[in-house]
Amino acid sequence: MATIDDTATDTETGEEYATPPEERSAYLDRYPSAARIVRWCFLVAFGALGVGGLFGMIQALHRTGVFRGFVSSSDYYSVLTGHGVLLVLVFTTFFIAGLFTWAVTQSLEMDLPRPRLAVTWFSMILLGTVLAGTAILGGLVDQIPASADVLYTMYSPMQAHPIFYIGAALIIVGSWIAGANYFLMYRDWRAENAGERIPLQTFMVLTTFLMWYLATVGIAIEVVVFLIPWSLGLISEVNPLFTRTLFWYFGHPVVYFWLMPAYLIWYTILPKLSGGRLFSDPLARVVFVLFLLLSTPTGIHHQYVDPGIPEGFKFVAMTNTMFLLLPSLLTAFTVVASIEHGARQNGGGGLFGWLKNLPWDNPAFSGCTLAGLMFAAGGFSGMINAGMNINYLIHNTLWVPGHFHLTVGTASALTFMAITYWLLPQLTGKRIRNYTIASIQPYVWFIGMFLMSNAMHRAGLAGVPRRTAEPQYPSQGITFEGVVGGVSEMRLQIAIGGVLLTVSLAMFLYVIATTWLGPRSERIRVNGRIPKPLSSADDSPRVLDNMKLWIAIAVVLVLLTYGPPVASIVADGIFAGGSAPVPV
Numbered sequence: 158m159a160t161i162d163d164t165a166t167d168t169e170t171g172e173e174y175a176t177p178p179e180e181r182s183a184y185l186d187r188y189p190s191a192a193r194i195v196r197w198c199f200l201v202a203f204g205a206l207g208v209g210g211l212f213g214m215i216q217a218l219h220r221t222g223v224f225r226g227f228v229s230s231s232d233y234y235s236v237l238t239g240h241g242v243l244l245v246l247v248f249t250t251f252f253i254a255g256l257f258t259w260a261v262t263q264s265l266e267m268d269l270p271r272p273r274l275a276v277t278w279f280s281m282i283l284l285g286t287v288l289a290g291t292a293i294l295g296g297l298v299d300q301i302p303a304s305a306d307v308l309y310t311m312y313s314p315m316q317a318h319p320i321f322y323i324g325a326a327l328i329i330v331g332s333w334i335a336g337a338n339y340f341l342m343y344r345d346w347r348a349e350n351a352g353e354r355i356p357l358q359t360f361m362v363l364t365t366f367l368m369w370y371l372a373t374v375g376i377a378i379e380v381v382v383f384l385i386p387w388s389l390g391l392i393s394e395v396n397p398l399f400t401r402t403l404f405w406y407f408g409h410p411v412v413y414f415w416l417m418p419a420y421l422i423w424y425t426i427l428p429k430l431s432g433g434r435l436f437s438d439p440l441a442r443v444v445f446v447l448f449l450l451l452s453t454p455t456g457i458h459h460q461y462v463d464p465g466i467p468e469g470f471k472f473v474a475m476t477n478t479m480f481l482l483l484p485s486l487l488t489a490f491t492v493v494a495s496i497e498h499g500a501r502q503n504g505g506g507g508l509f510g511w512l513k514n515l516p517w518d519n520p521a522f523s524g525c526t527l528a529g530l531m532f533a534a535g536g537f538s539g540m541i542n543a544g545m546n547i548n549y550l551i552h553n554t555l556w557v558p559g560h561f562h563l564t565v566g567t568a569s570a571l572t573f574m575a576i577t578y579w580l581l582p583q584l585t586g587k588r589i590r591n592y593t594i595a596s597i598q599p600y601v602w603f604i605g606m607f608l609m610s611n612a613m614h615r616a617g618l619a620g621v622p623r624r625t626a627e628p629q630y631p632s633q634g635i636t637f638e639g640v641v642g643g644v645s646e647m648r649l650q651i652a653i654g655g656v657l658l659t660v661s662l663a664m665f666l667y668v669i670a671t672t673w674l675g676p677r678s679e680r681i682r683v684n685g686r687i688p689k690p691l692s693s694a695d696d697s698p699r700v701l702d703n704m705k706l707w708i709a710i711a712v713v714l715v716l717l718t719y720g721p722p723v724a725s726i727v728a729d730g731i732f733a734g735g736s737a738p739v740p741v
């Protein structure tokens with residue numbers, strides 16, 4: 158097995174992978190105010206990950222009947238809301254805001270020019286988190302006179318306390334300001350570097366945020382125009398189909414807001430960790446542009462079973478969703494090719510023999526790679542979700558959480574954890590402590606998720622529902638017999654998998670906390686320099702950098718796919734219950 162030696166050089170170009178000792182804390186020394194805000198973002202992100210993960214274990218043990226002592230079944234929904242919101246909204250948003258700050262500052266080579274603006278968005282997202290979190294906690298603690306058991310998919314007719322929605326709105330608006338910060342930095346850079354290609358990482362951040370601005374329009378309208386006034390009692394009725402449509406307009410592209418940062422890591426850092434270089438910068442740009450264009454006009458695929466949206470529009474959404482496979486497949490090939498290049502630089506050979514020459518003991522590398530591998534499986538179950546007819550089989554079953562624990566729960570979450578082993582030393586000047594525990598952690602996550610997710614998928618096929626504390630229907634007297642191949646075996650897998658995941662999470666938090674609280678080191682193990690891609694930006698058409706063009710096309714696609722169905726829903730009245738459900 159290859160271990161990356163920090164004095165290695167690229168044999169083809171003679172370019173050094175290693176940074177000389179005096180440059181080892183380069184990021185921290187060069188960009189101190191960016192490093193500070195990234196550290197703060199990571200701190201909140203990992204706090205949310207810890208609490209959210211613990212809730213996950215409680216759910217896994219509760220709904221499988223292994224241990225029900227933590228909460229009552231009637232409080233299950235509050236825990237599930239906390240799990241969803243803390244992990245897919247709070248953890249991801251904070252981590253991504255921090256990661257992107259790192260990516261923009263280091264690829265544009267400038268420290269945060271507007272630290273106050275950074276403090277503003279950080280505080281806003283934090284305040285939003287505290288408000289939403291308090292409302293969710295209110296579902297578990299009687300002393301808090303608020304509750305928000307509406308799950309992270311917040312739409313009517315379920316209603317939460319206004320502070321939950323106000324918190325959610327602050328999180329969204331805060332993220333917009335974070336994005337504005339990146340765009341302003343890009344503008345500063347452009348003023349000094351007319352005619353130059355946008356550095357790849359910044360390109361990725363900007364395309365991700367353009368997609369995010371377009372997508373969050375949906376949830377912003379839903380929350381601000383409908384849910385806040387409705388929860389305050391200012392309006393008495395809203396159209397549930399309309400709020401659902403607005404939510405899912407945002408609810409699908411949000412998954413690309415979680416994934417594109419993982420892709421940024423796989424494209425720009427992972428090849429270097431494997432000892433090589435990115436295969437193709439132009440291809441990476443094409444992939445991000447495709448995500449910008451294709452992520453949003455697909456959300457109706459979450460509404461295949463919603464009455465009130467004609468089949469034809471659902472069919473269009475399905476077709477668009479299938480197109481989205483293209484950038485993910487391109488990514489799979491490019492990233493694997495880049496890793497293979499790295500392994501061959503380290504002396505690897507043969508058809509598969511090169512796999513042995515990868516640094517499997519480096520948790521940053523193994524975590525990203527295992528996450529990518531699981532993402533491939535998640536992509537296949539996603540294709541099944543997307544199929545209009547097969548969707549009916551798995552809709553609202555445990556299959557669905559089985560699917561997204563592979564995608565956001567592993568592809569994003571494990572990649573984010575893994576790359577922290579590489580980023581944290583640069584942000585703190587501290588060498589990772591308890592490295593052995595760190596080296597094992599991604600494998601424990603992988604095994605835990607393998608068990609839990611596999612069993613969830615199978616349980617879904619067997620009709621076991623999601624989002625319920627009592628999936629066994631005891632009052633109907635339904636029992637499941639058998640240990641191997643039966644529902645009891647799946648339940649056991651989910652419980653064991655859930656516990657392993659929590660153990661892995663605890664290992665991660667332990668390593669990060671001990672490193673963070675420990676003293677600064679003389680020498681850190683990682684170097685932050687990113688080698689040039691084999692095929693560089695100069696090989697790609699300039700039009701790729703034309704952000705205005707891409708966002709214009711993205712908007713047109715959205716208008717084409719959402720205009721007609723939204724017009725027909727609005728015709729029913731937006732502040733009214735809507736038509737009676739008629740299957741169409």
Ligand code: HEM
Nearest residue numbers: 210213214216217241244308566570623624625655658659
């Ligand atoms: C310790 C690790 C984890 C465990 C044990 C765990 C366990 C679970 C279980 C058992 C459910 C299904 C509950 C039900 O439908 O009744 C669930 C749902 C969910 N999990 Fe996790 N999970 C973990 C980590 C994650 C991560 C890292 C993410 C995302 C970053 C995530 C996101 C979600 C979401 C969005 C739901 C659905 C919530 C809903 O239906 O409203 N989980 N989790």
Ligand SMILES: [Cu+2]
Nearest residue numbers: 408409458459
């Ligand atoms: Cu979707």
